[in-house]
Amino acid sequence: MCPRPATERTPVPGYAGPVSSSPTALPLNTDALPTHWVLTLSCPDRPGIVHGVTGTLAEHGGNITESQQFGDPDTGLFFMRVQVVSRSDRATLEDALAPVAAAFDMTWHLDVVGRRVRTLLMVSKAPHCLTDLLYRERHQALPVDVVGVVGNHPDLAEIAQFYGKPFHHVPVTRETKVDAEARLRQIVDELDVELVVLARYMQILSDELCRDLAGQVINIHHSFLPSFKGARPYAQAHARGVKLIGATSHYVTGDLDEGPIIEQDVERVDHSHAEKDLVALGEDVERRTLARAVRWHAEHRVLLDGSRTVVFR
Structure with missing residues (x-):
């Protein structure tokens, strides 16, 4: 129940990994201008959360510019905030993250960095x-x-x-x-x-x-x-x-x-x-x-x- 490094690669039962491993994964639009996104989430703490999130973002062209996480030993909850630059649009990223969120029972939110x-x-x-x-x-x-x-x-x-x-x-x-x-x-x-x-x-x-x-x-x-x-x-x-x-x-x-x-x-x-x-x-x-x-x-x-x-x- 403590923060874990972004290099974590612990397998999670019932979770197959980043969604690009699925034949239905959406291709990256290389013509789109990159967008700076911010993703926040909380969920019950368990192994594999960081790998699931960062792996999915990487598979969709994401370059992480800022990442912070915290595991609360009192509540058993894990919290994470990630800023990532990607050419993927909102719908693509949300579709990609949805299976990860479901697997870890996440409450999550995706927004554009700096949006007023x-x-x-x-x-x-x-x-x-x-x-x-x-x-x-x-x-x-x-x-x-x-x-x-x-x-x-x-x-x-x-x-x-x-x-x-x-x-x-x-x-x-x-x-x-x-x-x-x-x-x-x-x-x-x-x-x-x-x-x-x-x-x-x-x-x-x-x-x-x-x-x-x-x-x-x-x-x-x-x-x-x-x-x-x-x-x-x-x-x-x-x-x-x-x-x-x-x-x-x-x-x-x-x-x-x-x-x-x-x-x-x-x-x-x-x-x-x-x-x-x-x-x-x-x-x-x-x-x-x-x-x-x-x-x-x-x-x-x-x-x-x-x-x-x-x-x-």
Whole structure:
């Protein structure tokens, strides 16, 4: 149950090897331009996984440019991320990989390296995470295509408009929460959203919505939890004389702020920092932590491992 090298050649009962050994294998299109693909997978750990995957890719003209794997001894699951350059198209590669995936009971995904993930940002009144993500998308090649911004308050509409993003004002109250989530679902469907980012969105999503969008919603919050809950957490932290402040970015689940963690970061502080200093430092660590989580998700570097994540950096 440990990572194994890519040179593994262990035979697997019931698996005949790379699909090109079959007379029905599709020929390589040598006239096609090469495409850089990224393949991610997880499955029960057993011998032969790496050989099955890399052998199939090689038989279809694949040149592996990056490969990472991890076997979790606690869950018994194996995780792998491979980037490969090949002239084979998506249908050819998916057809080739399907028997391997079936033989090893894989959950897997194939995508183009660098394809921008269609993303919806959700905000309330704090601008720092929204501004940072939109700046990184425009100027720092963050591989997302922000197709819209949803706010339960109108305060950040001007920022969205400055970056040319449609702003959807969807107010939320206890009485309108069901209707608001119905509108959110409509926006997600109409815009073909692949990723939702709660960029300091100060509302709790329903359990049903969390289940429906499992693994597709990323949140950011300060890392004082479970301490200093409720209003003005930095004021509470300052009053207690904390020495570290931080942020946690995680996938959203029905358990409030307890979803699988993607990234965390901290800043050291001391007695000389006033409350406003803690707030400023906290916002800074929040925005960079969220940006890393979003980038790693969009690059298919984050794989779910039960209540945890495997992050191939």
